[in-house]
Structures are given as structure tokens and as C-alpha cells.
């Protein structure tokens with residue numbers, strides 16, 4: 070009996086010692102770094118494509134990066150008590166010291182594909198997509214380099230994100246990692262074919278599916294339509310005051326989605342936040358004022374073709 074207890078004691082002690090070592094390794098050793106690359110990117114000069122860059126940056130990047138000085142100088146994005154801890158989006162104005170003035174176009178392009186920053190650090194998946202077309206990628210960079218007031222140098226220094234234990238563990242164990250970069254050319258579908266064009270807009274250019282599917286953690290960034298609860302809502306989004314909203318189902322379910330809306334009502338709601346029933350959406354839903362009606366019309370056409378999710382939003 071005594072011998073058995075001794076053996077059990079040694080095994081339990083051994084497990085505790087191993088767990089303690091893993092915890093120390095997660096908490097105190099350096100996070101992995103990756104090869105930082107500069108990839109080929111064409112910066113457009115035609116006015117239509119430059120306009121696309123302006124809309125993406127002003128409607129999508131500004132949602133997370135607009136600071137209190139009216140420039141893309143960054144803001145607090147989550148709080149210390151949140152599961153992933155305190156995150157700050159960074160200063161992405163042209164300032165060389167505090168912003169991205171020292172990034173080359175190719176380094177920015179690589180970050181927007183993979184999430185890897187210019188020092189080889191993994192910055193997170195927030196603004197990276199393998200599906201964004203090469204033209205749109207170039208257009209974003211063109212706008213970040215333009216003379217628009219929101220990207221002019223801001224010397225505001227934002228707090229650097231300190232990863233908490235959970236995020237460090239996810240990075241170290243490889244669950245939270247850069248996106249794969251293949252270098253395969255990505256082309257914007259032609260606006261004439263509204264369904265594939267709408268799919269591109271809803272999954273790559275404006276990433277509607279990311280917020281409107283079940284969870285960021287289960288979204289499939291490479292094949293969005295494989296994301297659980299694709300467009301069925303249920304994801305948690307916080308507004309600037311950190312109030313949590315659960316995204317609604319925007320599939321064509323008449324009972325639980327937007328199946329009884331008209332195309333005009335949809336376009337109006339996405340641009341202004343006003344729903345057909347007169348209610349106003351919270352700022353957790355971006356106001357896509359500057360997005361063209363033909364683009365929103367194509368997104369609507371695409372939403373007609375995806376599987377309807379006919380159950381109430383789960384959370």
C-alpha cells in the first residue's frame with residue numbers, strides 16, 4: 070500500500086512539475102518570430118482603384134484604427150479583463166517613429182497577407198486576408214501613402230499590446246499563427262457577375278462574414294463558406310464603449326434573418342444603420358456610407374444564394 074502511494078505521489082509530482090515548466094515557458098520565454106518579407110505589390114494609379122482603397126481604409130481600417138485625434142493613430146480595442154486581455158490597435162499614420170512611415174510597400178503587403186510585421190513579429194490576423202485581390206491590396210497601400218488628412222503623421226504614442234497568458238499560450242502552441250502566403254495572384258471578380266462579385270465583397274473586401282458568422286475563432290479564413298454558422302450571426306462584437314453586441318443572422322430566413330427585407334431596405338440599413346422597422350443599429354455595426362450601391366446590391370444578390378439558417382441566433 071505504502072509503495073503504491075509513493076508511486077502515485079511520484080507520478081502526480083512529476084505531472085505538476087511538467088505543468089509548472091510549461092507555464093513558465095509560456096509566461097516568460099520570448100514569443101516566436103517569423104521571417105519578415107517584402108513581397109511584390111503594384112500600387113495602382115487609376116482613380117477608380119484609388120477610390121476603392123479610400124473606401125476600404127475609411128470604412129474598414131478606420132473602424133479599429135481611428136484615434137481620438139481624428140487620424141489613424143490607434144485606439145484601445147479590448148480591456149484587461151477580456152479573455153484575450155488588453156489590445157490596442159496601432160498608430161498606422163505616416164509618422165516614422167510612431168506610425169508605419171518606415172514600412173516599405175512590400176512589407177505592408179506581406180503584413181496584410183500574413184499578419185507578420187516588419188520585425189518578424191506576429192501582429193495578429195485582424196487585417197490580413199489571403200482572399201483580398203492584389204489590386205485592392207495595392208489600393209489600400211496607396212491610400213495609406215496619400216495626402217488624406219487621416220493618414221498624415223501623428224506623433225501619438227499608443228500603448229503596446231502586452232499579450233496575456235492565454236494569448237501567449239495560443240501563440241506558443243501554434244493555435245494563433247500567421248496566415249500562409251502562397252503568392253498566387255488574386256483577381257477581383259468582374260462586377261457584371263454580381264454573385265461572385267458579391268461573394269468577394271462580403272468575404273474579402275468588406276469581410277462581412279467575419280463578424281456575421283458564429284465566431285472569429287471558428288471562421289475559416291481560407292474558405293469562408295466553410296465557417297460554422299456562415300452569415301447566421303452569433304459572434305460577439307464590442308462597440309467603442311466595450312458594450313457587447315451579438316451579430317444578427319443575415320441569411321434569408323424570413324423568421325430569424327433578413328429574408329423579408331427588400332434589396333433597397335438592405336442597402337439603406339448597411340449605409341445608414343436604419344432598419345426597416347425604424348430601429349437604429351449600434352455603432353458595433355460599421356456604417357458603410359461610402360460603399361457604392363452597386364456593391365451592396367451585389368452582396369444582396371450573393372446572400373440570396375447561400376444556405377438559409379432558420380434557427381434563432383445562438384450564443
Ligand code: HEC
Nearest residue numbers: 129130133146156157158159161169186192193195196230
Ligand atoms: C478588427 C480590428 C482591426 C481592423 C479592422 C484593422 N486592424 Fe490593423 N491592427 C489591429 C490591432 C488590434 C493591431 C495591433 C495588434 C497588436 O498590437 O498585437 C493592428 C496593427 C496594425 C498594423 C501594425 C503596425 C505596426 O506598428 O507594425 C498595421 C500596419 C495595420 N494594423 C494596418 C491595418 C490596415 C491597413 C487595415 C485595413 C485594411 C487594418 N489594419 C484593419 C486591429 C485592426
Ligand code: HEC
Nearest residue numbers: 275276277280306314315316317338339350351353354355
Ligand atoms: C465589425 C463587425 C461587423 C462587420 C464587419 C459587419 N457587421 Fe453587420 N452587424 C454587426 C453587428 C454587431 C450588428 C448588430 C448591431 C446591433 O444589434 O445594434 C450588425 C447588423 C447588421 C445588419 C442588421 C440585421 C438585423 O436583422 O438587424 C445587417 C443587414 C448587416 N449587419 C449587414 C452587414 C453587411 C452587408 C456587412 C458587410 C458589408 C456587415 N454587416 C459587416 C457587425 C458587423
